Amino acid sequence: MVRKAAAVIILFLLTTSSVWAQGEVDSLRLRLSRDFGFGMGANIQGTFSYRVTGPDNLERVIFLLDGEKIGEDTEAPFRLQFRTETYSLGVHTMSAEGETSDGRTLTSNTIQRQFVSGSDSTKASLWIIIPVLVLSIGGGAISAWIANRNRSDKDQPAVTGPFGGTICPKCGRPFAMHIWGPNIAIGKFDRCPHCGKWSVVRRVPPDALYSAAEALKEEPPESAAPALSEEERLRQQLDDSRFDE
Ligand SMILES: [Zn+2]
Incomplete structure (x- = not known):
């Protein structure tokens, strides 16, 4: 009885892990990293990087901002650094497209961020710092x-x-x-x-x-x-x- 239950659990783990691994192979994952600057919630300002991971046979990655190509990379790690100041203020959607050596085209997840100005980010930072100072001294x-x-x-x-x-x-x-x-x-x-x-x-x-x-x-x-x-x-x-x- 115990052995049977254990066998079911192992089978379940094998199935789910293989499904997960399969999903991982075909997917293109986009992350956004902050290299220098400000990030609070969806508001960002400064220097950031697209970081894309995908299957082993990924050959080329095209980086998109609002659906338009802003750069590409043909070598892992697939990365594109950019400055928010280069683009207009407001909401932007970031995504990536990848090409594999066996001719497949992969599309990444999308990331939406609001590009804010330097003075906005300073103001936002002060809105956090001032209450903390008041609370620590007042408290x-x-x-x-x-x-x-x-x-x-x-x-x-x-x-x-x-x-x-x-x-x-x-x-x-x-x-x-x-x-x-x-x-x-x-x-x-x-x-x-x-x-x-x-x-x-x-x-x-x-x-x-x-x-x-x-x-x-x-x-x-x-x-x-x-x-x-x-x-x-x-x-x-x-x-x-x-x-x-
Ligand atoms: Zn003393």
Whole structure:
């Protein structure tokens, strides 16, 4: 029973793969690659290439733009580079025709793109970049504001801000970062307000900053602090003793 099922599956795989291989042999496949420029959805601008693949005996490929020949290639890889600026703005249909050594003519799939001007593509890019910048700066400010608002004690110095917070690698104390820049691999150069040393720092999530701040509060920071409390204790003892008399 199991063997029979396995045999059916193998037969099915053999049939489909041979059908697929057959389809591949007779088809001419056109792809469009961006070599330099802009591409967003169907809008393109810059230098692009037709890239055509087909059967092994493919001898010649004619590249068509809106049904008109704009170039040909007689050697694999079948490729034609073009600049969108060469043609009118608007929608264009790209396709290819191929000839095989056994005299067959093959037609590729078609690709439709809208050629846009350089200024249009710059505008379109800005429409993407500006909201991303606003979101990253604004989002950082909002999360810092929420985090600061939720803090139990307000007298602690802010450990995060609109540019996020970090922990000083020199003294281990958290502080709010001062400069905003793209998050490059190594981090940003910033100055620790506690120890005054400059170091390359990376953004640390607010939770980690607050736990670092809490940890520092718990351990006695300097030897001066316990001495002060010792003095206070003595003074209190003195005060208490006055009542004893
Ligand atoms: Zn420091």
